[in-house]
Every structure is written in C-alpha cells, then in structure tokens.
Amino acid sequence: MRNSILACTGLLALGAIAAPNNGGDPWNGWGFSGNGRCMNDDQANKVANNFASLISAYTTTLANSVLTTTVQDYSDSVIELIDGGCPSGPIALGSATFASRASFEAGQGSQPNLTFNILNVWHNCESVTVRWRLPMPNPVATAAPAVQEEVTGIAVLETVWNGWRSPQQFLINMIYSEFNSGAWLYDLEIFKPANCAAARRMRSLPSYFARKN
C-alpha cells in the first residue's frame, strides 16, 4: 500500500498541472476522498492489458470480468469506421459508441481479434491512459493498398475500485478512445486520396485545415 501511494503521488504531481479536474478541492485530486484507493503501476498495467485483450483476444467471459455493467465507450474514430466515413451513417459522431457492457459485447464480440502493441501506459489514482499502435501491415486491411498507413491511437480508461479480493481490483467503467481512423479507412481502401501529389508539395500546415474553394 505504501509503495502504491508513493508511485501514485509522483504521477499526480505532473497530472494535476496538465489536467486539474478536482473541482477546486485539492483532496479529490489525490483520489483518496472517494473509495480511499489509489492504483499502483501493476494495477494500471493490468487495466491496460485488459483493454488490449478486449481487442486482441476477445471473449464474453473476459468482458464480463474486466468491464462494469454500466461501462460506456466513446470513440468517434470507431464511429467513423462504422459509418464508413459517411456523414450520415448509423451512429452520430459525438454519441456513445457503446452505452453499456451488453452493447459493447454485442459490438466487439462480432469483430475479429486484432493484435496491437502498447507503446505507453500512464495512470493516476483511478484512470489509465494507453498509447498503442497496430503492427504493420495493418491486420484489418483485407484488400490492402501496396503502401499502407500506420495506425496509432490513445485510450483513456476510467476505472472503479472492485475490492482487494477480486482478481480484477480495478474495472474499466469508461473508455475514451481515439485513433487514426483516416489511415485505417485508407488501408481498407474506403478512402482513396486523389491529392497526394499536391500534399507532397504542401509546405504550410494551416492550408490543410482551410476550406477548399
């Protein structure tokens, strides 16, 4: 317990500057005012690996053991894939991709397993941030272009304490996940850029964001 508190306070010192979310109460920011627990590095890595396993080795048993029943998953990147890049697809951007564990299981359970590499894991007392990258070539690209684009993503996982006696001491209760769905849609050959020569000549970044006239 002592070690986990020390490990945690070091990270929080950095995190508090970047993302103060304690509503002005300094004690909330330390994570001790709610359930009195603060996750250590091992517990954070376990949460990160659980998230990876949900994508790479999915089973309903796994989902039931690492997610709360009320878990929500927000990912416009996933919605962009589901919608095939179309502005009027089945799920509106900004809405929950999956609004419960049952919904997550119905969606993720029908997907092929997909290996990805964890690049970084950061945590504070109750959330874990994972940075990841798909191996190349992109395993989802069935009709792949000769030169593929690499897909990298970040997921923020909010957790809730689940008890010392549980094999899963922290359960994932919220997933905020974004990744390079543009590259993914390119690798699937759903997006076929027509302006690559112009992009290679481009020097100034802002023009990428300007409306074409």
Ligand SMILES: *[C@@H]1O[C@H](CO)[C@@H](O)[C@H](O)[C@H]1NC(C)=O
């Ligand atoms: C994904 O991996 C799990 C665990 O290895 C396996 O039980 C499951 O059948 C796999 N799913 C698919 C769609 O291949």
